[in-house]
Structures are given as C-alpha cells and as structure tokens.
Amino acid sequence: MEQKCVLCAKEAVIKNDPIRDGYLVNCMNCGRYIIGGKTNDTIAKEHDKEQLQILSRFTKEANTSGRRLILSNDTNSITELLSTDNLTDDILNRFSEKDDPR
Secondary structure (H helix, E strand, O other): OOOEOOOOOOEEEEEEOOOOOEEEEEEOOOEEEEEEHHHHHHHHHHOOHHHHHHHHHHHHHHHHOOEEEEEOOOOOHHHHHHOOOOOOHHHHHHHEEEOOOO
16 A cells, blocks of 8 residues: 655655554655654644655755754644744754654
C-alpha cells in the first residue's frame, strides 16, 4: 500500500516511532520528520494547503541542518512554526532532534 506524506500528499515511507506516539516520515519532497499520532490524524483537516506548504518548507530546512522536526499539537510546535517566517535556532532546539536514520 502506497503511503502519502500528510504535508505534501506525495509518496513517503512512514514507520511507527518506537520512542513516542507517532510516526517517522521520510518524504522525497519534505524530507525526514516526526509527527505525533493524533496530529497525523488531524493536521490536514485543521490546516489549509498554504499552511501545510509552510510546514513542508520548514521540514526541508531542518533537514539541511541535520535536524528532524517534531510536529505535534501536544508541544504547540505547529502553532509556533506557522507564526514565524524563519526557522530560528531557538525553534530548532525546541522542536527538533538530531536526525537519526532509524
């Protein structure tokens, strides 16, 4: 079964995250990121296409820094990311982890 990225709707490899309630996503377009289980179920309903494109851009930027964003409603990461124009070091430190190819 083909899996789709919730941010860009393109093909992605999605695995259960063994550490937290969520998924490890590896998308050819958005890059690698982590999304919370509840967030994965609701993100497309709660955010419009433009907002999802912004999140996609930020996941790509984080990947170029060797980081993987953690998108979760529980940590308010999505709200903060959508309220900024730039992916700052502060945001990266709070809402990402060093990319681990697990």
